[in-house]
Amino acid sequence: MDGAGSALTRAELISLLIRVGVAATVSVVSMRYMLKYLDPNHAAKEQAEKQAKRLIEELGLDRSVNLSEYELQIAAQLVSAAKDGVEWNELGGCDELIKELQERVILPLQLRHTHSARSQLLAPPKGVLLYGPPGCGKTLMAKAISRAAGARFINLQVSSLTDKWYGESQKLTAAVFSLARKFQPTIIFIDEIDSFLRGRQSHDHEATAMMKAQFMSLWDGFSNSDADVIVMGATNRPEDVDKAILRRMPARFAVPVPSNNSRAAIFRVILKEEPLAADIDFEMISRESSGLSGSDVKEICRLAVLRRARELVEEGVDIDYGQRAEERLLTEEDLLESVKKYRKCADVGHFDRRFLNGMFSADSEPLD
Incomplete structure (x- = not known):
């Protein structure tokens, strides 16, 4: 009698545990689907992941490299140098500037892993600023640098770093640099950099201020490492760029109105x-x-x-x-x-x- 009662109790306990487990599983799955359909950016994220996988295959990158969902979103902004890149001969009237760029940016990237001494002084600059009036070819020049150096090119859209959920923007910002490291040498290009990394003000939104601070912190980390990652910005308002950002961009090139x-x-x-x-x-x-x-x-x-x-x-x-x-x-x-x-x-x-x-x-x- 006692044995039968004990056996029945164990059976009931096992049944209860199974029901609890099934309910928990259903709850988790339901929650995931709810978050999926509540997130207004879900469709855009799925599209970005598909585009990223296509670009990785098209660029001939190592598909075995493990990428997080945040890195996949950033990878959708990779640019194919073979398809969208620019040759030097497509930039008319920039001979002196091209010569300077080849010496200060491209040559260090080419020598980085071939020079026997591996001197830190041969490292490329961690920040490059192209500034000048609108329509003078700053973006084309950035693509030409990437193609000539054989580097990956991330055409970073600042809007892709913003997210309605707290903390997501910081994760996306971190993904920019982690993705760049995984596929180095990499150029992270930010057009109109003054709109994103402009002088910080006390009335800046908290999320924006945190994102800028993290971007600069991660950038500093790469400045002190041997990673071949260059942050390149273009602007026609260099006076509006944060002074702390200008300090991180020692290589500055004026792109004037053509003569x-x-x-x-x-x-x-x-x-x-x-x-x-x-x-x-x-x-x-x-x-x-x-x-x-x-x-x-x-x-x-x-x-x-x-x-x-x-x-x-x-x-x-x-x-x-x-x-x-x-x-x-x-x-x-x-x-x-x-x-x-x-x-x-x-x-x-x-x-x-x-x-x-x-x-x-x-x-x-x-x-x-």
């Missing part, structure tokens, strides 16, 4: 694949477009090619046929007219102030 000679070289680079008239005076075109940036020159070239295409369409020429010999050559006049058109459209100084203030109406006087 007339440089601008002529940029015209030639952009139009090298186009059918051109033999008598185009690029030096004269460059003087006519004085003061314009590289991105302005690219838009001028686009307008010139579009002007040529429009005339061909009006003449009834099938420009999709593909026989380039039958196309009209791009002429000096096309470029000059495009320079005039671009200057007229780009100059906002002629706009009526009522238009700029959102007060323009049909009854207002027409613009000049």
Whole structure:
């Protein structure tokens, strides 16, 4: 009787434990699904992980390297140097700057593991700042450096480091540097770095301040290690970058508005694949477009090619046929007219102030 009672009690206990275990498992699974559907960024995270795995395979990286979910999110911002990289000859008019970059940034990366002495003084700079007016090729230059050095390139989007959950931003920030170390040599590129690492203020949001502090702390850790990781930033407002960040970027390069000679070289680079008239005076075109940036020159070239295409369409020429010999050559006049058109459209100084203030109406006087 006692034995039977004891056996029944044990059976009941085992049954109870099983029920508790099943309930706990169901609760955990339910909680995970609830968090999954409550998280507004869940779909974006899943997409980032898929993109990261595709990029890792495309870049030929070691797929056996174990990556956390945070590192996978950052890995989605890897850039393929073979597909999206830039060759030096695609940067017109930057010969002196390219020479300086090759000596101070690329050569140390190349010598890092080949020099017998392995001197710490041969290490590349841990921070590089490219500064200058907008549209002068800072981002293209960063990609060219990465390709020439054979380094991985993380085009870091600062928005990817922000998360609504407390502490997640810090984990993502840490993942930037841990991922860079795993696939070194790596360049972490931050465009418009002044918007992220600007001078710290007392009224900064707590989460933002913590993220900046951790970024600088991790950066310092790499500065004192032998990891081949470079943080590279680009800005057109260097005076707004935090002084502590500037201290961590000893290699600073000004990327100015191109000179007339440089601008002529940029015209030639952009139009090298186009059918051109033999008598185009690029030096004269460059003087006519004085003061314009590289991105302005690219838009001028686009307008010139579009002007040529429009005339061909009006003449009834099938420009999709593909026989380039039958196309009209791009002429000096096309470029000059495009320079005039671009200057007229780009100059906002002629706009009526009522238009700029959102007060323009049909009854207002027409613009000049």
